[in-house]
Amino acid sequence: MPRAWAAPAAASRLVRSLQNVLPDRGAARGAARGADFRSGSAHKGVMNLSATTGFASRRAATQLVHAVLQRGRPLDEALDDPRGLMVDLDARDRALARAIAGATLRRLGSLRAALAGFLRKPLDPRGALESILLTGAAQILLMDVPDHAAVGVAVDQANADRAARPFAPLVNAVLRNVAREREELLARMPASADIPEWLMRRRIASWGEAEALAITHAERSEPGLDLTVKSDPESWAARLGGIVLPTGTVRLVPHGPIIELEGFGGGEWWVQDAAAAIPARLLGAHSGMRVADLCAAPGGKTAQLAASGAEVTAIDRSAPRLRRLTENLKRLGLSANTVTADATTLEAPPFDAVLLDAPCSATGTIRRHPDVAWLKTPEDVGKLADLQARLIDASVRMLKPGGLLVYSTCSLEPEEGERQIEALLERTAGLERVPVDAAEIGGCSEMLTPAGELRTLPHHLPNDEPRLAGLDGFFAARLRRTA
Numbered sequence: 001m002p003r004a005w006a007a008p009a010a011a012s013r014l015v016r017s018l019q020n021v022l023p024d025r026g027a028a029r030g031a032a033r034g035a036d037f038r039s040g041s042a043h044k045g046v047m048n049l050s051a052t053t054g055f056a057s058r059r060a061a062t063q064l065v066h067a068v069l070q071r072g073r074p075l076d077e078a079l080d081d082p083r084g085l086m087v088d089l090d091a092r093d094r095a096l097a098r099a100i101a102g103a104t105l106r107r108l109g110s111l112r113a114a115l116a117g118f119l120r121k122p123l124d125p126r127g128a129l130e131s132i133l134l135t136g137a138a139q140i141l142l143m144d145v146p147d148h149a150a151v152g153v154a155v156d157q158a159n160a161d162r163a164a165r166p167f168a169p170l171v172n173a174v175l176r177n178v179a180r181e182r183e184e185l186l187a188r189m190p191a192s193a194d195i196p197e198w199l200m201r202r203r204i205a206s207w208g209e210a211e212a213l214a215i216t217h218a219e220r221s222e223p224g225l226d227l228t229v230k231s232d233p234e235s236w237a238a239r240l241g242g243i244v245l246p247t248g249t250v251r252l253v254p255h256g257p258i259i260e261l262e263g264f265g266g267g268e269w270w271v272q273d274a275a276a277a278i279p280a281r282l283l284g285a286h287s288g289m290r291v292a293d294l295c296a297a298p299g300g301k302t303a304q305l306a307a308s309g310a311e312v313t314a315i316d317r318s319a320p321r322l323r324r325l326t327e328n329l330k331r332l333g334l335s336a337n338t339v340t341a342d343a344t345t346l347e348a349p350p351f352d353a354v355l356l357d358a359p360c361s362a363t364g365t366i367r368r369h370p371d372v373a374w375l376k377t378p379e380d381v382g383k384l385a386d387l388q389a390r391l392i393d394a395s396v397r398m399l400k401p402g403g404l405l406v407y408s409t410c411s412l413e414p415e416e417g418e419r420q421i422e423a424l425l426e427r428t429a430g431l432e433r434v435p436v437d438a439a440e441i442g443g444c445s446e447m448l449t450p451a452g453e454l455r456t457l458p459h460h461l462p463n464d465e466p467r468l469a470g471l472d473g474f475f476a477a478r479l480r481r482t483a
C-alpha cells in the first residue's frame, strides 16, 4: 500500500497532538497548519487519486450517513431527498454511495470502536467530521477500495467542509492508522457491537443467546439481490447469473444498477426479499378471487397477488406511496384497484381473502436496511404492536365467512408476530389457524413454528457465498374465518 503521504509514527503523533486540542478549534487549526501532511509531492499523489475515485459519490455517502445518524432520517428517505447530493449522481455513482452508506451503517458499532482507538476524545457528532471518518473507515476495512483512495477522498471531503477543514490532517492520520491496523481491527469487531444494546437484549430474550448471535452475525454481510419473477425462475436465474432459492425467489450477487439488468424494462420481475415474497403466496390467490391488500404500498405483494389473476384492492393510507405502487404495477403490466384510506376504520364489502402486511419496527430487515437498527426504539415496538392489533381486527371485519387472512410483519419482535396471533385468537371467536405446510415454502421446515406459522430468521438459507445467504426476518400467520 502506498505510504507516500506520511509516515505511520508521524501520523500517530499528529492524532495525539490534535486530540489534545480537539475542543479548541483555533488551536487545532494551528496544529493542523504546523503538520500539514498534504503538502509537496505527497499532496499531489492524494489529489490525483481522489480526482479519479468518485469524490461526489463518497461525499453523497457521507451526507447519507449524517442524515441517518444526526437527523434521524431513514436511509431510503435520504436517498430520495430532492435537495440531497444523490440527485446529481448517475445510477452507478448512486449505487456506490448507497453501498458505502450501507456498509457504514451495517457495521457502525465496530467502526465507531475502531475510530475511538485512535481518538482521545469523542467526536462532536453535529458536524460532518464523524461521518467523514466513518465512511472512510468503512471503505478501508469493509470495501474493495484502495486505502490511499479512501484516505485521500476523506481528506478532500474534510477540506471541502468549513467546520471540518481544520481537522483534515486528523482525518488523514486516523484513517492511515485504520489502514495500517486493518487486520487487528477486523479481528476485534464483535457482531454484537453492530446493533444497539437494547435490541441485542431483546433478541437474547426472544430467541436465546446462540440464535441472537447468529441473527446479528448474518446481518453483517451485504445481502444479495432478490427478484420475484412473473414466471420461469430457472430461466431468469440462468439469464441473470443467479440461483433459484427453494422458495422460488431468484437471487443474484448485485453488480451495477438494477435498471440495467435484463428484464427490468420489460417488467419481467421486481425486487423483493425472499422472505417478503412468501406471505402473499400463502393466500393461494387465483383468478376470480377478490383480495384486499391492506397496507399495500409500495406494492411488492400487490404485484404477486395481481400476477395470480386475482381481483386485488390495494389499500394504504399514504397517497404518495400508493402512487409509487401504481407506477410499479404499470412497469410490470399489472393492475389493481387502489384506495387511499386508514384501514383501521375503512368500511368495505367483505373479501374472499385479506393480506395484512402491517407496518412494523422492521427489525427483520436490518440486513438490507441497517439504518433501522439505529433509528428504532423500544417504544416504537409497543406503539406499532397497538396499531397492528387494530389493523388485525379491521382485517377480520373485512373477511367473508370461509375467507382467508394472512397477517405478516418484517419484524423479529414476537410482540409484532406470534403474540399478535395468540392475542387475536383469545379475543375473537370464529377464527382458526390454517397451518403452513413445509411443502408450501420449498421444504424449509426450519422456517415454521410449532403452530404452523412462518418465522424466517436472517441466518436461514445458508450459503458459502455470504451474498447468496440469508433472508429478511419475517413472520406470517394464516387464519380462516369460520363464521
Ligand SMILES: C[S@@+](CC[C@H](N)C(=O)[O-])C[C@H]1O[C@@H](n2cnc3c(N)ncnc32)[C@H](O)[C@@H]1O
Pocket: 294, 295, 296, 297, 298, 299, 300, 301, 302, 315, 316, 317, 318, 321, 341, 342, 343, 344, 357, 358, 359, 360
Ligand atoms: C410494511 S409497509 C407495506 C409493504 C407492502 N405490503 C409491500 O409488500 O410492498 C407498511 C405500509 O402500511 C401503510 N400504513 C400504515 N398505517 C396504515 C393504516 N392505518 N392504514 C393503511 N395503511 C397504513 C404505510 O403507509 C406503508 O405503506
